[in-house]
Amino acid sequence: MAEEKNAFKITPGEPVGVIAAQSIGEPGTQMILRLFHFAGVATESVIATAGLPRLVELVDAKKKPSTPFSYVYLEDKVKNSFEKVAEIVKRIDEIKVRDLAKRTVENFSKGTIKARLDPQVLDTTELTAKGVASKIGKLLGVETETEGNVITAKMHTKNLKEIRAGSVKLMNLTVNGIEGAGKAVVRQDLKTGEFYILTADSNIDLILPIEGVDRSRIYTNDIFKIYQVFGVEAARNALAMELKKLMEEQRIDVNDRHLLLLADAMTFSGGIKNVGRHGLSGEKLSVFARAAYEETVKHLVNAAAFGEVDPMKGVTENILAGKQILLGTGTVSLAINKDDLAKIKPKK
Amino acid sequence: MAQINKKCYVYLNGRIIGYVADGETFVKEIRNGRRTGIVSGEVNIVYLPRLNAVHVNTDAGRVRKPYVVVENGVSKLTSDMVEKLNNKEVDFNYLLRRGVIEYLDVEEEENSAVAMSEKDITQATTHLEFDLTSIFGFTVNTVPFPEYNSAPRIGMGASFSKQSEGLYQTNFNRRFDSRGYILYYPQVPIVNTSVYRTSGIASHPSGQNFIVALSSYYGYNMQDAVVLNKGAVDRGLGRSMFYKIYSDEERRYPGGQRDVFKIPAATAEGYLGEHAYAKLSEDGIIEPEMSADEGDVLIGKMAPPRFLEESIGAGGLEEKRRDDSTYLKPGESGIIDEVVLTESPSATKIVKVRVRSLRVPENGDKFASRHGQKGVVALVVPQEDMPFSENGIVPDLILNPHSIPSRLTFGHLLEELAGKAGALSGKMADGTAFTGKSDERISEYGKLLKEHGFGEFGTEQMYDGITGEPFHANIFVGVAYYNRLYHMVSNKLQVRARGPVQILTHQPTEGKSRQGGLRFGEMERDVLVGYGASLLLKERLLEQSDMAPVLVCNKCGNIGYHDYIKRVDVCPICGGSDLQEVKMSYAFKLLIDEIKSIHIFPRIRLKS
Incomplete structure (x- = not known):
């Protein structure tokens, strides 16, 4: 059992980032094609941006989604009464x-x-x-x-x-209503029968103080708002959830771990970083890796001005120079103790 | 309908030129003028009620199509006019002048109600189609049964027939087209259309009637691959001749220099070696009916040096000249068909050499029927191994039945059926669009097939050629017209193990003409990174590409060199001689050089 469990563990030196990128990127190419013949059922996907534009929005870490919305779930004492929920909506509805x-x-x-x-x-x-x-x-x-x-x-x-x-x-x-809260409507969850509120903006900080609102279940598709209100951990989870929801809507089967890795990579620094020049790629340690991506001369000149040293540990710079990459089979290297070497006696 | 503009503006070729009180009557007036000859027949006019505007178009480049004019529910093309037309008393232009026929453009069609046939005419009808085939273009009208195919496949079929080999010109052996493809034994299709017959294209056929079986063949015709019968190929099926022209000119240069056609002297710059010129005659041009292989020179030419200084150089006694001969590129071969010597308008000598080579169908050659069903030959099977029918008929081509249902090319099946019936009864079959109904046609062909002792629906009991066992299912066999398309492997095949490299980067060249390799791009690189195959990656990107040994100074980290005279390594910056040889990408060395050129000094620190 223990051995079987270990068989599923990722091996040291496995390039998980590249695998995640390919696993998300390859079905992403089909997304563009599918977008045009998307009939659409009357769900949130009609009002909210979905598909490739939304993926770009998430990965670029846009400050505000193009179609922000939030779900406001309510406490037990009000959630099953339409009148009471409508009363709250009246207070929120801008x-x-x-x-x-x-x-x-x-x-x-x-x-x-x-x-x-x-x-x-x-x-x-x-x-x-x-x-x-x-x-x-x-x-x-x-x-x-x-x-x-x-x-x-x-x-x-x-x-x-x-x-x-x-x-x-x-x-x-x-x-x-509340200024900045957006339009609000009452919706009913068909599974549990409870009523909840859907608003057309992401200012959940304005809605949170309202009595009757369940603060543990409030949700918005605005990652930055969640980051502001609840912190990075929540933002990371929200990012992963949004990615997952997006992939499911497009009927693309991507393993959650790839999406989690992307969310982790974007948030592990404590803030939300985008994937690109001003985020993950622009903050690579290697001068050559940055220069190979975008704004080549800027990076080279800055490196010269500050006397940067490229440790040559990443993939891009090693391929550039023609060295073996330090991933996969290149993770290991052989070390020989010179003293031990001396012990070997030549055959007579 | 709500009118946006109260005034009805008139646009002439997209520009407002004025307005009229009532657009509709104005348009009617102009149209009547056109029919009576007051207004040119090339004028098209349309009233757009939604915009309350009149668009008049007279400019070039509009697509226009003729229609019979219908007025008050009566076609203007009367029966006695048709009779006169048949007796050749009047012609098309007469009807055009008389306003019986008029041309409509795309915009004016919006104002018209076109009846498909005379019996469809109502009071609202304004025009009548001559014939239903006129809704298609010429190429589509040469396809039989297009109305049974899906629209994209008709278009594909039309574009494939433009790529087919045939008898494109009967004087092909006197022509010097840069490339020519001539099919051996071209045939007129058994199943053809009225347009095919009347247009005269039948004298330039571009395909052959293949016996086609719809079956699999040991997995060799999966995914649009086709299997050919070697016996049929040996008998001339799909055989063609490829003609290619190589030409050169004796150019004159400023300074009185000029090229000379002759066998280049061994002293010439870029001399290709004696054997390359072996087939040239005294005048430096190859003789007709000589066979030529890759590397053989067809036209020997000596050109003056590229730069003037070189020629003035040493004493000026013997002028240094350059070899600029035309030779067959790698992978090309053939027989010299004809050589022509002529003169350009600027009175310079021109040589044109036509090389012919036989192209027998082989694995990788492309064939297509007229229904957009293309396929690549995957196997040429000896006739004895092909499936055969009870009558001993062996198909020329085996098409995978999976190609039909998903592409909705039922015209292909109908053509096979009609072709089979036509072949058996010795008559051409008609496949003109919109003539007859499918079930009537099937029963008609079925009757013919039955008369000749074949299955009503084109299916036959067949036997495996290898085991001799009967197939469980009956196989659909028919006769379909197939085109051989000019995309042939022999013109495209390319391999490289070693070869030329680019001067700047020392990386392999790209493209077939430069014997290049196939690019191992960024995404391919990512795949190897994803597998963690670090040594394979290094081999692809370094060892098989632009690996260069570079001497790096241990003291200052600069790139040095080896002084072969003093037999020491030298660092040109610090003057030291403690250098280490490192294998790196030449492109990286180049990058370091270029960084140095922008006044940044990169140091390489080596770790052991």
Whole structure:
């Protein structure tokens, strides 16, 4: 048993990085082709970036994903009641004036800004025109009037510039929910029957303090947000999970260990490093390895200026110079004790 | 429909030139003008209701296609006009002038309702197709039964037939095309189409009718490989002649120098050795009907030296000249077919030598049917080992049945069936697109096959040629027209064990013409790294490439050299003589040299 277990252990000198790179890279070439005929079922994959663009996003360690979202799971006492969850959603769901009204009409002679709220959009929320008006009044510090669905904000000035600026400001006002939390909707987990919240942004730090939110289960696809809120370990796990989810969505069978190795390589320094010039490849120890990748002259000149010594331990630089690489069969070397050598007596 | 523009703008070749009140009537007016001859027939006009715009196109390069004009549900091509046409009283241009036929471009087609046949015409119809085959181009129309194939395969079949060997010109033996491929015994396909027959391409056939069996053959026809019958090949199946032209010119150079055709003197620079010129006659040109092998000079030529100084050099008595002969490249051989001496417009002598070589089908040669079914010969089997039928018929080619269903080339099967029926009854079979229905055709051919004592569906009991045992299943055998494509191994084969290297990097050259190797690239390198095969990697990238012994100074880490006169190693920087020989990549040595050239001094520290 013990022997069998050991047979699965990786051998010293096994180039795991290259194997991982090839294992992820080879099916990645098929991903480009498959992307075009991707019919798509009504799941998160429709709203979120998937496939190769998402893989590039993760590997390049983009500061924010192009389609951020987060899952907010709730504590036991609320999670099974739709009403209670909807109540929380109402508190989170970010609605701006621009979501309700298409445009504003400014009256420079009277110094007013009018916004006609779309009744159809208004109906989908629990807001009323009066409520929106009072919120605008409070936030802008102006008097407001409502006439049906038309809100008129009376500005204190007749200055053209200020009214124009005020109009832009008005449109960007958050009249409901948490600013920066994004749109929020209630979803039901079909397996457990519990309700959870899906938001269209990754600012989980704003959602965490809300009562009823299960802090141990909150999740977002924004690796950097997780890094900020929960730390590197969580970011590493999130990165690996996102990679795994991505591969599964594309029906690509890659062993988890390759993805974990990639996640580890990107996070082991304590931060999140991308794979490329400004990250992993750009921080290689060897001058030649860096010069062989990108910006050749820059690396050579800097190496000269600082008197760098290339220890010639990596793969690239040894191939470059024509030496045997220190991996695989090149891991081992033979050492002979000179004293022992002297003990050998030649045959007579 | 909501109109975007209230005014109907008129665009002439993409530029706005004005607007009209009502685009639709305007377009109608112009069209009537075109049909009556007031407006040129090359004008195409379209009204786009969604944009409320009129596009008029008169520029060159539009694809246009003729249609019969239909007005008020009646075709303008009346029956007595057809009669006149048949009696040759009128011609196509007459109908064109009369507005019976008009050409539409892609844009104007958007405004038209084209009926496929006369009985499909309704009140809304504006045009009528002449014939359903006219929706295809010429090449596709030479393919039988295209409507039973998938569209990509039709296109592939069309492009393969352009690569086929045949009788491309009947005066091929007088021509000096840079390359020519002539098929021995070309045949007209048994299954052909109306376009094939009427276009006259039948006098330039480009293939042969093969007896094709749909079967496997001991695994030798997997994955688009085909098996050929050696007996058939020996009898001339797929045999072809390859002609290649080598030419050279006696150029004149500034300074009164010029090239001379002659057997180069042994003193010439770049002299190839006496044996290379052995086949040249006195004038320095090879004689017709001589056989030539690789390395043999066809045209001997002496050229003046590349740089003027060299010729002025030593006393100027004997001018130093350079050998610039034309010779057969490695792997080429043949018989000199014809030699032509002529003159260029600038009155310099030109020699053209045509070399012919016989190309018997061999392993690696490419064949294709007209349905995009290509295959490479994997085995040429002696006739006695081929499967045979009860009548003793042995197929010329064995095609793997797996090639058919996934590619949806059912036209291939129909062609085989029709070809077999045609061959047995001694009649050509018709495979014109959109004529007849498949089940009718199958029963028609089946009847013919039955009459001649063959299986109704083209299947036959066959026997293994090696064991003599009958096959469990009946094998589908038919006659299909196959093209031999000009991609032949003998023109592509290349090997290298040792050979030329590049001057700059000392690495092997690339490309067939330079006897190059195949690049062991970065991804291939990664594979060896992934296996941990460090010594194999070193062998590929160093020992088999640009390994160079370099002397490195133990004291200062600079690259030194060996002074053969004083018999000591020298370091040119520190002057020391304690140097160590290291095997490194020449490219790396070059890199170090180049780094030095940008004022960076790299030192190599050796560890023992």
